[in-house]
Amino acid sequence: MEWFAAGDYTIAREILQRGVAAVFVLAFVAVLRQFPALLGSGGLLPVPRYLARLERVTRRSRVLTLFWWRYSDALLRTVGWVGLLLALSLVVGLPQAGPWWVPLVAFLLLYVLYLSIVEVGQTFYAFGWETLLLEAGFIVAFLGSDDVAPPVLVLLAARWLVFRVEFGAGLIKMRGDPAWRDLTALYYHHETQPMPGPLSWHAHHAPRWWHRVEVAGNHVTQLGIVWLLFAPQPVASIAAGVIVLTQAWLVVTGNFAWLNALTMVLAASAISDSSWRWLLPFLPEPADDGVASGANIGFGVVVAAFFVLTVVLSYWPVRNLLSQRQLMNASFNRFRLGNTYGAFGSITRRRREVVVAGTLAAEPTEDDWREYGFRGKPGEVRRRPPQVAPYHLRLDWLMWFLALGGRDEAWFVAFLRRLLEADPATLRLLRHDPFDGVAPRFVRARVYRYRYTTRAERRVSGDTWVRVSAGVLVPPVALGDLPPTP
Known part of the structure; x- marks a missing residue:
């Protein structure tokens, strides 16, 4: 099963697992700090009232949440703390040191806990990066532990997720506001975006020719370079590097929660260990310690089943990408997997x-x-x-x-x-x-x-x-x- 293993992607696996877990840390910190006031029993949109309303219209089966059992602020905080501590354990690499199924169970538990929160979060959780985190957590669950080599199929699934994020955003722009097509969108965006950052004022006052270059670069990256994530090395690594740089620019010039950080983490799925060592020569060579090449039969069966599921679920986002009525940040199933992404199809002028x-x-x-x-x-x-x-x-x-x-x-x-x-x-x-x-x-x-x-x-x-x-x-x-x- 040498075809199954990706021995040159151990660094990519470390970044994916620890990076996604770090985002889960932020997500559960936000749950503990904000959820009770926004959505708790005495919150602005109380979860008990929301669940009672769903019960009346017989939508129980459509909402997958642990809180159907019961909701209390104490239980919510328990879910938040369990998710936070579990995510922290993955950041430091404790589950990854065990058998291949330990990080699988850990990430799937994070997925279930956070899905339970998103499903009752109503308008306060109606953001594309919520489903992006859920889908990313589900994918990296199948990367295995240090006992096995990173599986190629899971790395491809992570790249496919990055592709949908970038290409979907690129298409929604080109199909939407004409300001994206005439390259004037950033005449306004730095000033009118939801949450400007400390450097947004400076970005807004850059020359207009630079704003046009920014928009053109965005189109080239999201509609062109993103395809190269599936090219042979080192082309795939270069493409991922370009995506990381463009996402970093968005971090510098605005505040989009963890959307950009998580996209950068996922882009690491296309960067090989060889490329990392070319860029950072001080990185140590991998030890030849006899780690399995991916031939663990049980692990192989689980990964193959995961990949088949990924292919099946991809039908709906592909159809959406091809549609002239493209949906933005939409889910096609109750599990929030195989989603479609995109943002700023229209630009606010004032x-x-x-x-x-x-x-x-x-x-x-x-x-x-x-x-x-x-x-x-x-x-x-x-x-x-x-x-x-x-x-x-x-x-x-x-x-x-x-x-x-x-x-x-x-x-x-x-x-x-x-x-x-x-x-x-x-x-x-x-x-x-x-x-x-x-x-x-x-x-x-x-x-x-x-x-x-x-x-x-x-x-x-x-x-x-x-x-x-x-x-x-x-x-x-x-x-x-x-x-x-x-």
């Missing part, structure tokens, strides 16, 4: 932000209002956007969609209610509570048009943003003005 403020005054004037500060999203005009990724601030992302009018607003009404109650769990999601835990009398939400300052404006004021009022989303409301929690 940035709108929802600014939430409160007051202690019984009859407030404009000077009495104090703004709440969010951890990641733009608010104060002087504040430079922070580097958040690969961590994911779910409330901040939903605030961006809210400003566009593109998501359900039920959670936002609940959010305003929690602010009026000075709910400690909700306030911990914020960077700044202007009332230090005291409940305000009123809250309001206004929409502002934001733009980056010019270089001249920034030299004078030191501000990152200029904003002007664009209307009222929610007028001043007191606790008694809001509808009761259903």
Whole structure:
């Protein structure tokens, strides 16, 4: 079974297993820090209410979650801690030191735990990188341990996942906004993207010819170079390196949770050990310790079954890629495997932000209002956007969609209610509570048009943003003005 083994990809396996596990660490940290306030029993969109609604419409079989057994915040935290500790063990390589089936069981358990969370996460977990993490965790589960050589078929499955991420994103751009086709998309994107980073202001003010080069380079990588992941070495390694560099540029210029980091990790599936040693000559040569070449019969059968499943599930994403009505970030089965990916099929030309403020005054004037500060999203005009990724601030992302009018607003009404109650769990999601835990009398939400300052404006004021009022989303409301929690 020499055809089965990929002895020149031991470094790739280390990066894949430990890298995907590291992303799971971030995901479960976010569960522990954010889930109870957003989706817990007293959260903005409580899971018990969601499951009861699904039960009424007989959709139990469509939602695969451990929480059908029962939901409690204590059980949720148990799931979070088990997932976190298990992911940490994989980061340091403990399961990989055992038989081939130990990391398989560990990653599949991570997959089951996180799938249970995503399935009840509602709009707060409706992001493409959630399904990307689930699918990546499922794939790397079959890479085996140090007792066996990395299987070729699993490495091919990882490359196929990278291909779908990149090629799907490339197609959705070309089929969508004309700004991608005329190379002007980045005239706007660095300013209007959901969560700008600390260098986004500088990226926005780069020359326009450079923005056109960026877009052209994106198209070449996503629609052309990505095919070379399946070419012989060293071409595949070079293609993977280009993908890593383009994804790193996205990390530098924005905050897209773990999407870019995880794509870079998965791209390592195409980089051979020989290429790594050419790039980093100080890496030691592999020891000839008699490790199996992949001829373990049981392992071979499991990997073959996995690959057959991958081929079968690929029918739906391939059909989607070929469709003129291409779906973006969609799943075709209950298990969230064999998904389709893509982002920014359309580019926002103007940035709108929802600014939430409160007051202690019984009859407030404009000077009495104090703004709440969010951890990641733009608010104060002087504040430079922070580097958040690969961590994911779910409330901040939903605030961006809210400003566009593109998501359900039920959670936002609940959010305003929690602010009026000075709910400690909700306030911990914020960077700044202007009332230090005291409940305000009123809250309001206004929409502002934001733009980056010019270089001249920034030299004078030191501000990152200029904003002007664009209307009222929610007028001043007191606790008694809001509808009761259903």
